[in-house]
Amino acid sequence: MPRVIPIALQQHLDQDATTVCLCVRIEPAAPGYAPVGVTTLDRDLIVELDGDSNGSGLLTYRAAIGLNSSARVSSSDMSVDNAEGTSLVPEFDVPVSESELIAGAYDYAKWTSYLVNFEDTTQFVELARGELGQVRVLQGMSFTFEMLGMTKRLKQTIVEKDSLRCRAIFGSQPLGTPGAEVTQRFPCGREVAGLFVGSHVVEPGEENTVSFSTALSEPDGYFKPGMLRWVTGANAGRVYEVEEHKDGVLSLTFASMFPVQAGDQFFVRPDCTKWKDGPNGCKTWFGANWVLHYRGEPYIPVGDTGQVNAPGASI
Incomplete structure (x- = not known):
């Protein structure tokens, strides 16, 4: 310069x-x-x-x-x-x-x-x-x-590309929305603040940065996928994705930065799978109005049925 x-x-x-x-x-x-x-x-x-x-x-x-x-x-x-x-x-x-x-x-x-x-x-x-x-x-x-x-x-890519799954961040709001935690040009539009549930770690798992038992009473799979925000402990303030929820045990998609300790408090909520169908899919959160919030193209013909994206697309 x-x-x-x-x-x-x-x-x-x-x-x-x-x-x-x-x-x-x-x-x-x-x-x-x-x-x-x-x-x-x-x-x-x-x-x-x-x-x-x-x-x-x-x-x-x-x-x-x-x-x-x-x-x-x-x-x-x-x-x-x-x-x-x-x-x-x-x-x-x-x-x-x-x-x-x-x-x-x-x-x-x-x-x-x-x-x-x-x-x-x-x-x-x-x-x-x-x-x-x-x-x-x-x-x-x-x-x-x-x-x-x-x-x-x-x-950085600044325009959207076609994809089978939704590209919006779950809970994102339109640009300029006062008090919104996440805003996007093409938002999801679902309010997620009321979905958070508070709990604490009962006992760390064998991998004490990945899984741990909790005091949650929600049915299995309710927080699959999910988002977890630590309130106390060494990981306080950090947010992690939840990959599995079964028998009150939460498993994180990626290991936490520091080991989880018994008594660590957190808030957790269910997340969207970014698919239009299935548990915690777009239809779960919006019902018949899902098409107004889905930021993807679910009907793109794809030759390989196992392929998530259309050729050249990104999520």
Whole structure:
């Protein structure tokens, strides 16, 4: 991207020896987490880098132990600019814990990188900005984060494709609906707030991140599929999909981030299968008016009866 280098910094860069370092500001997308700054310098920098249009304010850019950055790939076409950074899992140098990294608190965070003269911090230039990819923790020793440019969003599909199953998120409302948790251009339209049932874990299963017995009294299959939101415990605030519900035992589609403990409280509700027929299908929730809410094309002729999507389609 085009950038304007301050005259003083350019004069400094033209010298035989320079005192510059790289600073990266990371603003988590998850609520409740403060911005974090890291630098390749061997000491912390407390500086205000206002290259961000919103004003970044004073921030301590910490000298993270073991921080290593790859070469940054940038092009003049519409390719996604990218770089990758690796650092040791912080304990004292950066206010980021391993559990937060594993829980995804810094996934898809906004980042801005600067070139700074650490002897005169008024001399700096913004190099790039974008979003982080998924942060990966390797054997509890180090973590890796991918730094993607702003053109990444232009690679996303923004139009709908044909599909046999419904494409709408169950419970989504029209764009601009006040207080709606999820809004879509082509929404489901079903109110789901009243479907949640509160309960707690009676006993974790053999795989204590996947299955557990509960105090639920609903019949088998009522929460198949379902959505579960943890209220207390190590997983509090996280939402998981329910794959199986039988004899009061819930099984999650994907393992929870942390082990489930007896007494952990949660809310769970049934979800839609995204098919027009069958238990918890569209007709279950809308009856004869299902066609007004179904955001799919269930009558597309498909040669292979086992194929879920029409060729080239996605759900």
